[in-house]
Amino acid sequence: MTNKLTAQTPLVVASHNQGKIREIRELLAHYGLTVKTATELDLEEPEETGTTFEANAELKAVAAANATGLPALADDSGFAVDGLNGDPGIYSARWAGPDKDFAQAMRNVEEKLQVKGATQANQRTCRFIAVLCLAWPDGETRFFRGEVEGLAVWPPRGDKGFGYDPMFQPEGHSITFGEMDSQQKHGWKPGGDKGLSHRSRAFKLFADACLEG
Incomplete structure (x- = not known):
């Protein structure tokens, strides 16, 4: 039987x-969980040695569940650019370096696209990917994957969100994630x-399967 999360x-x-x-x-927030x-719990951050979003999300969720004896939810996500053969992908955070400089990470993406002569919209297709893993102390794990298609724009626009949001313009929209409020x-x-x-698409699957309320 699949475990469920309740407000308690x-x-x-x-x-x-x-x-x-x-x-x-x-x-x-809607679900009232603690x-x-x-x-906050001063948990060690496990090394992300997986070769997929699922593997890295599982590493983080299982480590936290084992350390605390509580169910743990982990997210592994990234920015995948078609013209760069899916890079930076699972290495998205690493492209920002030890200082988590995502302005530099975005410049790295753009410089590599420029080397490939990717100046037209159809050469700059990309997607954001998020995988949520819910791990329970009894060893049960569940995975939920969400993706959204878009274009890698330059220069970056907006100071909302985080990471690569300012250079990602989702399909069907004229503004970037960096220009959108959270809603x-x-x-x-x-x-x-x-x-x-x-992330919200992965969360929707997670909520439908694992949350009550």
């Missing part, structure tokens, strides 16, 4: 990334459709 269930958000933590807290983060970016509410962002 403590949940660990297995992340030290403040942008991810903020968005996951916003998505969880949420603690890996940062626009998520585009989802409990009982609604799948949402806009990769």
Whole structure:
């Protein structure tokens, strides 16, 4: 039987990334869970040695569940550019370097696209991918994947969101994630459709399968 999370269930958000933590807290707010983060609990951040988003999300979620004895939710996500053969992909955070300089990471993406002569919109297609893993102390794990298609734009626009948001213009929209507030970016509410962002699409699947309320 699949475990369910209720309003009485403590949940660990297995992340030290403040942008991810903020968005996951916003998505969880409706459900009334008691949420603690890996940062608040002073959990070690496991090395992400996986070769897929699923593997890295599982590493983080299982480590937090084992360390705390509580269910843990982890997110592994990235920016995949078709013209760069899917890079930076699972290495999106690493492209920002040890200082997490995403302005430099975006410049790295643009410089590599320029080398390839990718100046037209049809040469700059890309997507954001998010995989959520929910791990329980009893060993059960569940995975939920969300993707959103778009274009890699230059120069970056907007100072909202985090990471590569300012250079990602989702399909069907004229502004970037960096120009959207959280409600626009998520585009989802409990009982609604799948949402806009990769994270909200993964969260919708997670909520339908694992949350009560």
